[in-house]
Amino acid sequence: MNQLVFKSNDQVVTSSRNIARDFGKEHKNVLRDIRGLLKNEPAKEMFFETTYIHEANNQEFTKYLMNRDGFTLLVMGFTGRKAMQFKMQYIQAFNQMEKELRKTMSPTELALLQAKNVYELEQRVNNHETKLTLIENNVENEITLSYGEQRRLQKAVGRRVYKLFTNKDDRPQAFADIYREIKDRFGVASYKDVRRQDLQDAINYVNNWIPRKVAM
16 A cells, blocks of 8 residues: 655644545545635644645646545544544554654744644634633523513513503504514514523613603
8 A cells, every 4th residue: 555644744634635535535636625624723724735746637726635634634524334434544544654753853943843832732722712711602692581581571661651651542553663672673573582691771761761742
């Protein structure tokens, strides 16, 4: 079998051509999958674009080199018994080559490599934490009132209307007005669609609401 992994720029890598060869994929499809992964910023540290000369026609074509993380990311979706066998062979090859690479390094080079690995790990963790925070914030921004929170807003509306309107005949219109103004104020189709994070603002708005006829 041809060499699975090799050394490039003090890293142990494999190539997209190796992946295509050993996993029974067309190289153009492997390139497509890698380019899809490269849309994610962290993946740009795992893949390195380069070229090779095709033996048959002496033309230059694109290929990618990838480190262990890139390899793992790319092939994790490959299935089947044969795919599993090659995954294990590649992992063993990475382990062996990295072990040999460490043996040939001076203590200073080894310390620098370890520091680089720690830094890259911290960067990946920070990137993941940032993404999780963004996702959590986006989710929080989209969450609307629960049933209990809707009841809190309804009770606030009821207290305000009953405080301002002693005549029960005036109250139906007052309820309609205050709910309409809540929808306008918070840009929603129903008071039920008020975002959870805006609940206290909505209650404060209701507590200070003045009917337009009274305000005039």
